[in-house]
Every structure is written in C-alpha cells, then in structure tokens.
Amino acid sequence: MVHSGRPRPRALEEDVELVLELVPRGRGRFRLRLQAGDAGGRPLAAARLDGVDGAALTGGIALVSSSAEADGGARHWFAGLGTAGAKVAERPERAEGPVLGALYTLNGPVLKLTAQLFPIGDGDPPEVRLQTRREGGGWEDAGVAPVGPGFAAAFRIPDWDAGAERRYRVLWGAGTAEEQAFEGTVAADPAGDGELRVGLLDCAIHSYRPLNVGSDARDRLAGSRPLGLYTERNLYFPYAKLGAELRRRPQLLAAVGDQYYEHRPTTRERGPRAHPGRAVPLVPVAVGVPRPEPLGAHGGAGRRPRRLPPQPVGQRRRPAPGGDYRQGGYIHPAAWVNLVQRIQTSHNPDPHDPAPVAQGIGVYYGAFRYGGVSFALVEDRKFKNGDKDNRDPAGRRYGLTILGDRQERFLGEWAAADPGSPKLCFSQTLWGCLQTDERGRAQFDADADAAVAGRRAALELVKRAGALLLSGDQHLASLVRHGLDGFDDGPVQFVAPAAGSAWQRWFEPAGGLPNPGVAPHTGDFTDAYGNRMRVLAVANPKLTKAAFRAARRGRNAELGDRDRKREGYGLVRVDKRRRRFVIECWPWDGDPQFEGWPYELPFPEV
Numbered sequence: 001m002v003h004s005g006r007p008r009p010r011a012l013e014e015d016v017e018l019v020l021e022l023v024p025r026g027r028g029r030f031r032l033r034l035q036a037g038d039a040g041g042r043p044l045a046a047a048r049l050d051g052v053d054g055a056a057l058t059g060g061i062a063l064v065s066s067s068a069e070a071d072g073g074a075r076h077w078f079a080g081l082g083t084a085g086a087k088v089a090e091r092p093e094r095a096e097g098p099v100l101g102a103l104y105t106l107n108g109p110v111l112k113l114t115a116q117l118f119p120i121g122d123g124d125p126p127e128v129r130l131q132t133r134r135e136g137g138g139w140e141d142a143g144v145a146p147v148g149p150g151f152a153a154a155f156r157i158p159d160w161d162a163g164a165e166r167r168y169r170v171l172w173g174a175g176t177a178e179e180q181a182f183e184g185t186v187a188a189d190p191a192g193d194g195e196l197r198v199g200l201l202d203c204a205i206h207s208y209r210p211l212n213v214g215s216d217a218r219d220r221l222a223g224s225r226p227l228g229l230y231t232e233r234n235l236y237f238p239y240a241k242l243g244a245e246l247r248r249r250p251q252l253l254a255a256v257g258d259q260y261y262e263h264r265p266t267t268r269e270r271g272p273r274a275h276p277g278r279a280v281p282l283v284p285v286a287v288g289v290p291r292p293e294p295l296g297a298h299g300g301a302g303r304r305p306r307r308l309p310p311q312p313v314g315q316r317r318r319p320a321p322g323g324d325y326r327q328g329g330y331i332h333p334a335a336w337v338n339l340v341q342r343i344q345t346s347h348n349p350d351p352h353d354p355a356p357v358a359q360g361i362g363v364y365y366g367a368f369r370y371g372g373v374s375f376a377l378v379e380d381r382k383f384k385n386g387d388k389d390n391r392d393p394a395g396r397r398y399g400l401t402i403l404g405d406r407q408e409r410f411l412g413e414w415a416a417a418d419p420g421s422p423k424l425c426f427s428q429t430l431w432g433c434l435q436t437d438e439r440g441r442a443q444f445d446a447d448a449d450a451a452v453a454g455r456r457a458a459l460e461l462v463k464r465a466g467a468l469l470l471s472g473d474q475h476l477a478s479l480v481r482h483g484l485d486g487f488d489d490g491p492v493q494f495v496a497p498a499a500g501s502a503w504q505r506w507f508e509p510a511g512g513l514p515n516p517g518v519a520p521h522t523g524d525f526t527d528a529y530g531n532r533m534r535v536l537a538v539a540n541p542k543l544t545k546a547a548f549r550a551a552r553r554g555r556n557a558e559l560g561d562r563d564r565k566r567e568g569y570g571l572v573r574v575d576k577r578r579r580r581f582v583i584e585c586w587p588w589d590g591d592p593q594f595e596g597w598p599y600e601l602p603f604p605e606v
C-alpha cells in the first residue's frame with residue numbers, strides 16, 4: 001500500500017468524503033485508489049493498491065435518498081441512471097417492491113389479506129388490486145383497496161371458496177412503467193382429519209447492535225467472538241435461515257409479539273414524531289418472509305404494538321400521564337398505535353366486537369376456525385389495568401385484571417362454542433412469572449402477566465374452553481401447566497422462544513423443584529407473586545445467569561452472542577386423528593429441538 005498526504009486526527013463532526021477508483025490494468029488485475037477529501041473537495045489523504053485480482057472485487061452499488069428530519073419526505077431524486085462495464089452484473093431476481101409481501105387469513109368463506117408496500121410517493125398510484133387466477137388462464141379482479149396508513153392495503157373478500165387452493169396476485173401501478181405483480185397462493189383450508197401445524201414466532205430484533213451508535217467494548221463476554229456490525233452475527237433481518245425452516249413446517253403462522261422493536265436496527269427516535277402516514281412502514285418481520293409463496297393463514301395475534309420497557313402496570317388504553325408509562329397508559333399517540341396495529345393485524349379474522357377502547361384505539365381479539373381447529377385470540381396487554389401503586393386517584397386499591405370484562409365475556413362464549421373441536425388460544429405473554437435471579441431465587445417481572453386475581457380469572461376461562469394457550473414475548477421458551485388451587489390443575493401454556501432477542505431471562509431455581517420431570521429445572525414452582533405452576537420444560541440461555549452476572553455487573557441482561565442464547569420458534573402439531581397436541585420447540589438454525597421438547601399432550605388432558 002502506498003500512502004501519501006499528512007495523517008492527522010479527524011474530528012467526529014467532520015464530513016470526510018471517500019472516493020474509491022478501480023482501474024483495470026489488464027489480465028483481470030485492477031489498481032485501486034482511495035482518496036479522502038474534505039467537504040470542500042480538497043484532498044486530505046490517499047492510498048493506492050496495485051495488482052488486485054478482479055475476483056476479489058465484489059459488492060453492490062447503493063444510492064440513498066434519506067429523509068430530512070423536518071418533514072419526513074425524501075430530499076433528492078434520481079434520473080437517467082446507467083451503469084456499464086464488465087464488472088457490473090444485473091440481478092433482476094433481487095429487485096424488491098414496491099409491494100413487499102402479503103399476509104392473509106381464511107376463516108370459513110372470509111379471506112382477509114394485507115399487502116405491505118414500501119413508502120410510495122404522493123403522485124404514485126394510490127391503490128392496489130387483488131386478482132385471482134382463472135382456470136383457463138389469465139387473471140380476474142377480486143377487489144381493489146387503497147394504500148392506507150403505513151403503506152398497507154387491506155382486502156376483505158366475504159365469499160372465498162375455502163375448499164380449493166388458489167393462485168392470487170397483488171397488482172400495483174397497473175399499466176404504468178413501474179407495474180408490479182406480487183404472486184402467491186391461498187391454500188385450501190386443511191379441514192380434514194389430518195394434522196394442522198401451527199407455527200409460533202415472536203420477538204424478532206433486526207440487529208443486536210443498533211447500527212447508528214458506536215460499539216461498547218464492555219458488551220463482550222469472555223469466550224465470545226466479536227459481533228461486528230454489518231455481519232451475520234449482528235444482523236438478524238431478514239432471518240433467512242429461520243425463514244427457510246418456517247417455510248417447510250407450519251400451515252398457519254402466528255406472530256405473537258414483538259414483531260417490531262422501536263430501538264432496533266437504530267436507536268429510538270426521540271425527537272418530535274413524524275406524521276404516522278409518513279412513518280417508516282413497520283413490516284412484521286418474519287411473517288413477511290414467505291414469498292413468493294406465502295404460508296397459509298396467519299393468525300397473527302399482533303399483540304401490543306411496540307416494545308414497552310418492563311412496566312408494572314397501566315390503564316393502557318389511556319395516554320400515559322406526562323408520558324410516564326409507570327402511571328399506566330400509552331406513551332405513543334393513538335394514531336401511531338393504530339397504524340402499527342393496522343400493519344400487523346388488519347389481515348386477522350374479524351374481531352369479536354370491534355368497538356375501540358379509549359382514544360379510539362382499535363381492538364382485534366376474536367375467534368376463528370381453520371384446519372378443523374377452533375382458535376381464540378386475546379389481547380393480554382391492552383385491557384390490563386394497574387399502575388405503579390395500583391391505586392385509583394382517590395387512593396383506593398383496585399383488583400388487577402389481565403383480560404378485562406369484555407374479553408372475559410368473549411372467552412366465556414368461546415369456551416362453550418365448537419364442542420368437540422381441538423382448541424388453541426393465542427395470547428401474548430406468560431400468565432405467571434417464570435424467572436429466577438443469579439442466586440436461583442424467584443424474581444419479580446412486571447413484563448409478565450402475573451397479577452394473581454386476573455390470572456386466575458383468565459386461566460379458568462381457558463381451562464373451561466379446554467384450550468392450549470400459546471404465547472411468546474418472554475424470550476425464555478417454556479412449557480408450564482398452570483396451577484389454580486394446586487400446582488397442576490390449570491391449563492397448559494407454551495411460550496415460544498424469541499426468534500432473535502437482546503434481553504435475556506433465566507429460570508434456574510436453586511436446589512431443584514419438587515415433582516421434577518426428566519428435563520432440567522422442571523417441577524412445581526411458586527413464582528414471586530405467589531402463583532403456582534408445574535414447569536414441564538424451559539430453554540435457558542446456554543450460560544447460567546450467575547456466569548452472565550459475574551461477567552457483566554449491574555442490571556443489564558443483554559446478550560449478543562447467538563451461540564450462547566436459545567432462540568428459535570415454536571410449532572404445535574394438532575394431530576386430529578390421534579387426538580393429541582405435539583408441542584415442539586426448535587432452534588433458529590436447525591436440529592435438534594431444545595431439551596424437554598417435543599411434548600405430547602392428549603386432547604382430554606388439556
């Protein structure tokens with residue numbers, strides 16, 4: 001390497017422009033020249049590298065027009081783009097957008113489908129067409145929908161033939177030079193007496209390290225390799241490996257929470273928020289993966305729309321007083337919450353009762369049938385009450401609920417419906433607190449739904465329905481049978497692992513538990529709130545909490561090394577013929593399942 005120029009320390013706020021020239025020198029060899037210049041174009045330093053093998057020179061060309069902070073719109077546009085030369089390769093199969101993906105559900109004859117677009121301009125075609133394949137060839141219109149808030153177009157087709165598989169396409173910009181057709185298949189409702197495979201996905205960070213801040217040297221544990229930044233070890237999106245696994249297995253995919261984190265892949269914006277219509281589209285990460293062959297119906301529970309800090313509580317339907325979430329309520333504007341819900345749940349089956357809660361925030365809890373299975377979907381965050389002292393403004397203590405009256409009435413109705421059908425109930429988080437500290441003592445965590453009275457009411461309804469409860473959110477995968485009066489007289493709940501997470505939790509009770517199973521850390525447990533449960537399986541991080549805490553002082557529990565975490569997805573096989581659930585828990589990168597799974601649960605024992 002030949003250097004020229006005077007090296008001198010540069011300041012962080014300085015703009016330095018780097019220009020790299022690649023000059024062919026014959027016989028597949030290139031000369032590289034890199035020059036650094038200041039904002040005025042004056043050279044600061046340069047370096048040269050001769051005889052570089054052309055095979056080593058691979059990469060891409062990026063043109064970026066980022067938004068100006070003030071209005072959220074683009075600052076520049078491009079025209080007359082062209083490239084030339086032997087080293088430029090065109091890969092049209094990698095082209096993306098404006099239609100990014102589609103999600104659908106099928107509930108009897110009702111098809112609901114949401115097409116997610118990239119941000120489009122004010123002058124661009126404002127609507128999307130849904131078309132289906134004719135038997136003899138060609139396409140026919142099934143519906144037209146506007147590109148609404150969040151750049152999502154939502155369709156509802158009330159008379160779909162659920163008995164037959166059908167090709168569809170989502171068409172944008174028909175007749176223009178930018179026309180795009182996104183194709184997929186709506187599977188036939190697998191209503192026979194075979195198996196229905198239900199995938200569970202939750203907690204999908206885009207990257208471990210945020211991309212806009214410097215690295216933290218203390219973040220690294222002894223024995224862990226550096227993560228880098230733009231590397232496979234740090235970037236989780238687009239979850240290629242896990243997505244490939246998921247394409248093989250489930251017929252229905254439920255995204256049960258934390259599809260989107262506001263502090264990844266860049267730190268949370270703290271300035272005044274842009275108009276929601278201008279916001280970056282919050283694509284539900286993994287459920288958007290299946291393309292061009294979307295998985296079957298997606299019963300996305302959608303869940304609370306964003307990652308809240310662990311919060312004790314909250315009249316969550318109301319604005320948080322002074323933006324303090326500890327006093328309960330939403331810290332984001334209702335329009336923003338509704339936008340996120342629209343993107344993540346507008347393709348869900350129709351809600352049981354669509355009446356919004358306070359601030360006009362929409363709801364999506366309800367029931368549906370698919371694959372010969374009866375499903376319920378509840379929102380265990382939205383209706384939960386409480387605040388930092390659990391007292392009303394007059395100072396009176398109030399009882400803590402999880403589901404609230406409306407959802408409790410709904411679950412009561414669902415418990416009596418569809419007799420004889422296997423039943424699954426989607427929720428967001430564990431209804432109990434399965435967590436221990438570095439000394440193996442039961443730990444409080446207000447992020448779980450462990451309020452004693454509310455938990456009991458909710459669990460009794462699920463038990464009466466004879467349903468298996470399915471959730472995510474905790475990052476720590478677990479399978480428990482809840483206790484009501486004893487340790488094992490309630491329903492079973494399966495909490496799927498995080499697809500990719502930063503914050504870790506552990507369940508390593510000191511001294512072991514009574515009535516253990518074969519897998520470690522199983523048996524009868526009383527959580528920090530006094531709730532009883534029988535732990536059937538748990539998938540802890542691969543290093544103990546004590547080892548983690550010895551290496552990392554303080555309260556932070558973020559762990560970046562995927563080799564030391566247990567991340568993946570859940571799968572429930574509803575075996576209608578042999579009348580049993582087979583509950584599986586898979587790592588993101590293949591075999592085998594986590595210890596303690598698969599777990600067989602006969603229908604009569606639910």
Ligand SMILES: [Fe+2]
Pocket residue numbers: 202203204257258473474475498501
């Ligand atoms: Fe999460």
